[in-house]
Amino acid sequence: MRTDSVNYMGESPPETQGQAGTLTPWEETTVVGKPLPRVDAYERVSGSAVYTQDIVLPGMLYGAILRCPHAHAKVKHVDTGKAAKMPGVHGIITDSTPGANIPWYHGAKGAMSRLFDPHCRHEGEEVAAVAAESPHQAWDAAKAITVEYERLPFVTDIEDAMNSGAPPVHEGGNRDGDSSVYQRGDTAKGFAEADVVLEETYRTSFEIHTPMETHASVAQWDGNRLTVWDSTQGVFAVQSSLAESLGLPLSSVRVACHYMGGGFGSKLDLSKHTVIAALLARMAARPVKVTLTREESFLCVGNRPANIIKLKAGVKKDGTLTALELTNLGSGGAYPASSSVGYLVRDLYLCPNVHVDETNVFINAGTARAMRAPGFPQCAWALEQTMDALAEKIGVDPVEFRVNIIPTVSQVRNNMPFTSTGLKRCLLEGAKAFRWKEARERPRQDGPIRRGVGVAAGMWGWEGETVSTAIVKLFADGSVNLNIGASDIGTGTKTVMAMVVAEELGVPLEKIQIEYADTGTTSYAPGSGGSQTVVANAPAVRKGAVEVRNQLLELAADELKRPVGELVLKDGAIQTTAEPIKKVPISDLQILQRRQMIVGVGYRDRGPEGKVALPFVAQFAEVEVNIRTGETKVVRFLAAHDSGRALNSLTFENQVFGGIAMGIGFATTEQRILDSRQTGKMVNANWHDYKIPTAMDVPVDQTCISIDPHDKECNNTGAKGLGEPATIPAAAAIANAVYHATGVRLKQAPITPMQMLSLLAQQQEGGNR
Amino acid sequence: MIPWFTYSRPNSLKDAVKQLSVPGTRLHAGGTDLLGCLRDGVVAADKLVSISHLAELRGITRTGNGSVRIGALTTLTEIAEHPYIMEHYAALSEGASSAASPQLRNQGTIGGNISQRPRCWYFRGDFHCLRKGGEACYAVAGENQFHCIVGGQSCFIVHPSDTAPALIALEARVRITGPQGTRTLPLESFFVGPQKDFTRENVLDAGDILTEILLPAPAANHRSSYRKVRARGAWDFALAGVALSVRFSNGIVQLARIVLSGVAPVPWRVREAEKIVTGKEIDDETASQAAAACVKDAVPLAKNEYKLHLVRGVVEEALLAMKQA
Numbered sequence A: 001m002r003t004d005s006v007n008y009m010g011e012s013p014p015e016t017q018g019q020a021g022t023l024t025p026w027e028e029t030t031v032v033g034k035p036l037p038r039v040d041a042y043e044r045v046s047g048s049a050v051y052t053q054d055i056v057l058p059g060m061l062y063g064a065i066l067r068c069p070h071a072h073a074k075v076k077h078v079d080t081g082k083a084a085k086m087p088g089v090h091g092i093i094t095d096s097t098p099g100a101n102i103p104w105y106h107g108a109k110g111a112m113s114r115l116f117d118p119h120c121r122h123e124g125e126e127v128a129a130v131a132a133e134s135p136h137q138a139w140d141a142a143k144a145i146t147v148e149y150e151r152l153p154f155v156t157d158i159e160d161a162m163n164s165g166a167p168p169v170h171e172g173g174n175r176d177g178d179s180s181v182y183q184r185g186d187t188a189k190g191f192a193e194a195d196v197v198l199e200e201t202y203r204t205s206f207e208i209h210t211p212m213e214t215h216a217s218v219a220q221w222d223g224n225r226l227t228v229w230d231s232t233q234g235v236f237a238v239q240s241s242l243a244e245s246l247g248l249p250l251s252s253v254r255v256a257c258h259y260m261g262g263g264f265g266s267k268l269d270l271s272k273h274t275v276i277a278a279l280l281a282r283m284a285a286r287p288v289k290v291t292l293t294r295e296e297s298f299l300c301v302g303n304r305p306a307n308i309i310k311l312k313a314g315v316k317k318d319g320t321l322t323a324l325e326l327t328n329l330g331s332g333g334a335y336p337a338s339s340s341v342g343y344l345v346r347d348l349y350l351c352p353n354v355h356v357d358e359t360n361v362f363i364n365a366g367t368a369r370a371m372r373a374p375g376f377p378q379c380a381w382a383l384e385q386t387m388d389a390l391a392e393k394i395g396v397d398p399v400e401f402r403v404n405i406i407p408t409v410s411q412v413r414n415n416m417p418f419t420s421t422g423l424k425r426c427l428l429e430g431a432k433a434f435r436w437k438e439a440r441e442r443p444r445q446d447g448p449i450r451r452g453v454g455v456a457a458g459m460w461g462w463e464g465e466t467v468s469t470a471i472v473k474l475f476a477d478g479s480v481n482l483n484i485g486a487s488d489i490g491t492g493t494k495t496v497m498a499m500v501v502a503e504e505l506g507v508p509l510e511k512i513q514i515e516y517a518d519t520g521t522t523s524y525a526p527g528s529g530g531s532q533t534v535v536a537n538a539p540a541v542r543k544g545a546v547e548v549r550n551q552l553l554e555l556a557a558d559e560l561k562r563p564v565g566e567l568v569l570k571d572g573a574i575q576t577t578a579e580p581i582k583k584v585p586i587s588d589l590q591i592l593q594r595r596q597m598i599v600g601v602g603y604r605d606r607g608p609e610g611k612v613a614l615p616f617v618a619q620f621a622e623v624e625v626n627i628r629t630g631e632t633k634v635v636r637f638l639a640a641h642d643s644g645r646a647l648n649s650l651t652f653e654n655q656v657f658g659g660i661a662m663g664i665g666f667a668t669t670e671q672r673i674l675d676s677r678q679t680g681k682m683v684n685a686n687w688h689d690y691k692i693p694t695a696m697d698v699p700v701d702q703t704c705i706s707i708d709p710h711d712k713e714c715n716n717t718g719a720k721g722l723g724e725p726a727t728i729p730a731a732a733a734i735a736n737a738v739y740h741a742t743g744v745r746l747k748q749a750p751i752t753p754m755q756m757l758s759l760l761a762q763q764q765e766g767g768n769r
Numbered sequence B: 001m002i003p004w005f006t007y008s009r010p011n012s013l014k015d016a017v018k019q020l021s022v023p024g025t026r027l028h029a030g031g032t033d034l035l036g037c038l039r040d041g042v043v044a045a046d047k048l049v050s051i052s053h054l055a056e057l058r059g060i061t062r063t064g065n066g067s068v069r070i071g072a073l074t075t076l077t078e079i080a081e082h083p084y085i086m087e088h089y090a091a092l093s094e095g096a097s098s099a100a101s102p103q104l105r106n107q108g109t110i111g112g113n114i115s116q117r118p119r120c121w122y123f124r125g126d127f128h129c130l131r132k133g134g135e136a137c138y139a140v141a142g143e144n145q146f147h148c149i150v151g152g153q154s155c156f157i158v159h160p161s162d163t164a165p166a167l168i169a170l171e172a173r174v175r176i177t178g179p180q181g182t183r184t185l186p187l188e189s190f191f192v193g194p195q196k197d198f199t200r201e202n203v204l205d206a207g208d209i210l211t212e213i214l215l216p217a218p219a220a221n222h223r224s225s226y227r228k229v230r231a232r233g234a235w236d237f238a239l240a241g242v243a244l245s246v247r248f249s250n251g252i253v254q255l256a257r258i259v260l261s262g263v264a265p266v267p268w269r270v271r272e273a274e275k276i277v278t279g280k281e282i283d284d285e286t287a288s289q290a291a292a293a294c295v296k297d298a299v300p301l302a303k304n305e306y307k308l309h310l311v312r313g314v315v316e317e318a319l320l321a322m323k324q325a
């Protein structure tokens, strides 16, 4: 199975030729940048939008997956006899079913498991699957399959897993390869030069993505051709992995995803249930839908790794950082998956001496997947609290401290310059709008309710895959079809892309039809993730639209017998700029009536030459801590983002507010809890016990500021990514605010009343503030 | 998936009692707790008997002497928003409004809230625990951060209801109709702890229907409150909470009831704390002494020692707030 998507392996992607190939960002815009509501808002709100889970095909069956209830076990025997005879059952697959022996989870030495591997290394691993006429029949039959398990000793705690006597998750022990080490400069020398050195261990918790729409796939065969509707962020990634799993050419596998209820990284690549749906559908010769239950979605489709991060930092009295040393022990679960967090330490602040040492360890728990800014909020939790502590030690305001150590080059990329960095402006303009100084200098209250403010900064470190193709078709009446391969995962992709077309062609949004995320009918785009959807697609869409405009103007020039240079497209009409002034509606052009359609293709070209385009952020939080009860309430939040140009200020703000809410979850409520000492099973695999923030946990007083550095080099739209940065420093800003309020440093995320009360009690005993 | 069952909706209390006396039958009120339990395999049922057609079990009525009768089918929202309850029985409206979420409060009934099953994640989850007929309580050596600090024995649940502590503080009585007829008892005696019987949480037997809750007429100079602490701002059970009901005379406490949530397998009344504040003004010192008395007998498990601080903190806060009110 291959989970990486297509890339050009260093070769140049195709480029749009001519004028459209060398576009620079708009100086002025009429549509782009406006706070426009979603083009599909009505469908989403009214319930008429059809999500993958809503799809019902004629003759469709429902699948159910029997999963291992133990943290670690070997399947000794599976008896499907009774289940096979149950009403409505049309197919059962297990490890012994021909064609089901599909390798899964690849490590350095090849596949480490298979679709129904009898060695189950975590609770929820797949053992068998059933297709039946109704979901109830499928579940009843799945439960009627009897499985004999040999239970094995398990380990679910990251530190325990490193012990020599720990039960091995895989033969050869629990370390996932060697530690990865990054080194620049000489940290020992750096620490020796420092006036202040701080060292602290920070811990974060496993988080689960919990998108509103759980994972679901509908599979349908037509002869040897397979169509899959999948709730996915990346139809092309799913297509290629699925084709490989089933031994089919790409042309025989079509994957589509229309309305989609969130993913946060857990739907970037192929999941087992999708292959299972395809196998069941082939066996039953009927379409099959597999929808994961909420409980399954907690166990089997990814998580954000927990990390134990030891961070040592040295600073001089004048505020220069002399050295940063980070040691990370994390776990991506039972199979290889990154738990790396080291990026921010290497690139966010100017620091000549950096050492990062990261170890990933296997445990008997579900495998991690990218989750909104993988590794970054964890690192920010440690780094940004450390920066806060350093600033305090040298007696400098934490905003000012950061402002003075902002790099203009990417230190991990051999000092390659950033196309732009608005971090300084984010910090300064954010602080001003937040009234930081005033809030910071407010005298500490002694009553039971303590208020405090905190700041944290961040950046996103992945420049992404700059490969995508957009096709823009102009119909004879001047309306438009836009064809892109990207999924709209709920972020407003369709809206923003339509706005780019509208900007160039002057078509109203209602007259733009959008065809998207379908490997059978749309052109390639990378998965919608990694803050890349706008960055990878909007430039291609713009080029496609400009291509159409150029062709149209050329045709019009012929027809109107005027030089192209004297024609513009405005308000759905060709207008001349020189006398005699003429205005011809597009639909009146004879040539267009004959051809019926103009097609423009836009290729996203390479990223900026010799530079790297990345987004930056500074966020400010105000909290209220009740020291009697340990309750922490985030009462005010301000996010200042340099994500380049905001293409739609409303969806921009939505994205930021969503990121803040996730940050509040990371900071205060979310954590996967395993019954580590008895069964290794997850005790809070539901939306009630696994606590994502509610509307009551998010402050009413939230502000989003877009800091636009007018980046001319990042791409032809001037936009940088936003999805990840929105959530990166949020939790750390809250932790710093709690410290400001109480004098208690939160080393462990999340800050629950449980932890807060214990720390406050320790503080009282120690008498230190 | 919710397993199969048959469903019946009788039109008389008598018929409902008769149908519910058959083994394998369960009473369905709003269903917000019951259906979850069925779906998760916590309980089994061949047949559900809905009491939703029993109109006499609905609504809030005031009797001639000022006491109040609340039908078991009255929803939490109706209680939370009822002006008379809000004015005279603030603890109850605060308890009701702090439970669950708006949708659940619109559907969930007060009878169901009092009779709901425990929320212990071992009991609700895929663990064959003592209360479900298994060998042992997993909370003893397991993830016990949300479990009880007092009154546990063999099983360490906390009672999940936010309305029950308030009702006990307000001296509520409940009326139950069963195969043997009708009885009325103080709500305080309704709950059953694990020392007595770890398979049940209350006195209801097969065929018993809780029909109404009776609140005594409001007294002069009486105030009550319910304060709940939770890990998340809504849709979350109490980590700990306290219901207070206090009668004052010239600022002096004449009579006090202090009932805790989130600390014990039943709503936990602390008579010693009540004694401490009675006959005195509420000030920092009495509040702090009463708060300390609330956890005097507590024995925390490995992961819930924080509840000692929490209970003290929340009781102190609630008592002082009552003084200021």
Ligand SMILES: Cc1cc2nc3c(=O)[nH]c(=O)nc-3n(C[C@H](O)[C@H](O)[C@H](O)COP(=O)(O)OP(=O)(O)OC[C@H]3O[C@@H](n4cnc5c(N)ncnc54)[C@H](O)[C@@H]3O)c2cc1C
Residues within 6 Å of the ligand: A688, B026, B027, B028, B029, B030, B031, B032, B033, B034, B035, B036, B072, B073, B076, B098, B099, B100, B101, B104, B107, B108, B109, B110, B111, B112, B113, B114, B115, B116, B117, B160, B161, B162, B163, B204, B208, B209, B210, B211, B235, B236, B237, B238
């Ligand atoms: C996600 C979630 C969060 C919640 N959060 C809270 C919270 O924070 N605080 C809180 O207090 N509650 C909370 N609840 C519980 C909720 O308030 C109760 O589920 C609701 O009040 C139950 O009422 P119901 O009518 O739906 O009961 P049902 O589900 O119909 O019944 C519940 C149980 O009580 C029995 N029963 C019901 N009525 C009677 C009667 N009249 N006589 C005898 N037996 C009866 C039923 O047989 C069943 O066993 C939460 C529930 C959920 C699902």
